Amino acid sequence: MPGRIVFCGVGALGSTAAMLCRTLDAELVFVDFDRVESKNLLSQVYVKPSIGKNKAEALKLQLANFYGVKAEAFGVRLTRDNTTTLLDKATLLVDAFDNAESRRLLSEYACAAGKPLVHGAISADGTLGLIRWDERFTPDEEDTSGQATCADGAHLPMIGLLGAVLARTIQDFHTKGARQDALVSLSGVLLSG
C-alpha cells in the first residue's frame, strides 16, 4: 500500500518540499487555508497563474499540469474539529506551518493518534533551518508578534536547501523508516538523531 503524506502548510518550505516529493510512491495531500499572493512568487513555488487561488489547490493544480502528478488538496484551516477528518489516513505528517499554535495542535494530534510527524522550521532572517521529528521538537514563538518572515526572496536559496533536506528526510522515512533530524545553516547541513 502506498503511503499518504500530508503536508500541513504549503508556503515557502512546505510547497518547496512537496514539489521535491513528487516522485515518491505515495499520495500527496496538502492542507492550507491561505491564498497565493503576488509576493509569494518570491519565496514559494507558485507561479503567476496561481495568484488568487487557495495554496493547497494551486499546488495540486501545478503538480497535475506540469508533471502529471495527482495530489489531494484541502483549502481549510486545521482546527481541533477537523484534524481527525483531514489527517486520519496519513502515514506521515509534515509540519510546515508558520506559527506555534498550529504546530502545537498538530503535535497534540500526532501524539494522541500515534502518527509520525516531522517538523520543518526556518528563522525569520533565513540564516537557520531545522528539521526535527516530533519527539525532539518544541515550537518556537516569534520574537515579536507579526515579525517579518524571510518572504522577500532574498533567502530563496536557503529555503530551497531546507526544502530539499526536508524532502530527503520524508523520502528516507517513506522508504526506510528512518527518522533523522537536520540543522541547516550557511555552514552546511548537520545531521543527527
Add this chain to the structure above:
Amino acid sequence: MVVLNITYNGLSVDYPLEIDYQISDHDVKRIAVEVIRSGHVKGLQIANLPTNTFDHYVVDRFHGPQNKGERIYLRPRVPFGA
C-alpha cells in the same frame, strides 16, 4: 564532555566544553559570548560581540547516540515554515 553548537549569523560551529555538570541556559549563552569574543570558535571571531547577543536564542539539549555525551544547540528561534 559536552559539545556546544553555536549558530550565529548563518554559521554553525561546534565547540567542545570540558564540563561535567549541568549548566543553565543563561550560562550557555554567557559562555558562547565569551568564547566567540576570545576567538576560540573557528569561523566565529567577533571581539566586540554584545553581551546580550543570545538573549532571544533557544537552547536545545540532546544526548548523542550510544550516550556519547550531551550536545547543546544554541540557535535563533525558528517560528516559520511558510
